[in-house]
Amino acid sequence: MRISFNICNGLLMNLRKSILFYSITIAVFLFSAFSSASSRASLKITGEVLPGACDLGIDNGGALQLGKPHSTPSSDGGKKTLPKRNVNIIIQCPSPTSFGIRAIDIASNAGNVKSHGAATDTVFSLGQTSKGDPIGGYFSTIDKSHSWVDGKPLSNLIVSKDQGHSWQPMLDNLTTNGKNIYSWGDPLQPLSARLVKIGLIISPFIYKYNHSDTVKIDGITSFELVYL
Known part of the structure; x- marks a missing residue:
């Protein structure tokens, strides 16, 4: 019973470490993505100014x-x-x-x-x-x-x-x-x-x-x- 418990506890610890690791990895990845985004965008407006009517x-x-x-x-x-x-x-x-x-x-x-x-x-x-x-x-x-x-x-x-x-x-x-x-x-x-x-x-x-x-x-x- 104890062995089984210890094995479960060890798996739990490993699982927590894995989740923490992936959480840190995802956080770093998201931070990197936002840090590389542009802070400026341009709006281009086009058209024609027509002469007055004939x-x-x-x-x-x-x-x-x-x-x-x-x-x-x-x-x-x-x-x-x-x-x-x-x-x-x-x-x-x-x-x-x-x-x-x-x-x-x-x-x-x-x-x-x-x-x-x-x-x-x-x-x-x-x-x-x-x-x-x-x-x-x-x-x-x-x-x-x-x-x-x-x-x-x-x-x-x-x-x-x-x-x-x-x-x-x-x-x-x-x-x-x-x-x-x-x-x-x-x-x-x-x-x-x-x-x-x-x-x-x-x-x-x-x-x-x-x-x-x-x-x-x-x-x-x-x-x-x-x-x-």
Whole structure:
């Protein structure tokens, strides 16, 4: 019994020594870990300070008068071409900025006006009659001969059909749905500018309906700046 007790007591002492040893070892290890930690950390803050917003305006207060054309009856649903009109868009920025514009037809019957040989998304609406018939439409294209960028001729028009990810030469009329962004580049990368004038050529037409009442032409297009 005593031998057994002594053996147990010896094991207990050894166990206590082992625990003490490991406790000291762990304590030293933790002390060493904390003593090697840095007492200083840095916070890095990044971002960009953007220039003030650019101003966009359209001459004549954004109003374009087509006059009072007379529609003639037509059994084949033809159209009557009206004289072309010119309008200027002016964009002024506080500092050189890379941007483009896009057009969005917001008139009644937008996206539903058709013209033979033309894509539907290039025909802007001139509104509709009280019966829901389309009155007519118009095409809009940029006139390079009456456009300039910071006082220099606007010679290289470009268009992006994927929200500015890629660019290609502009060859067609403006689209009506806002999907295409139009800018100017060298050769296919948009350039920054402070003052830009964009001359537009408006080519309207009306359908040849036998209207018994006066029909009000009511086209409206929103032009938006897109910062690139």
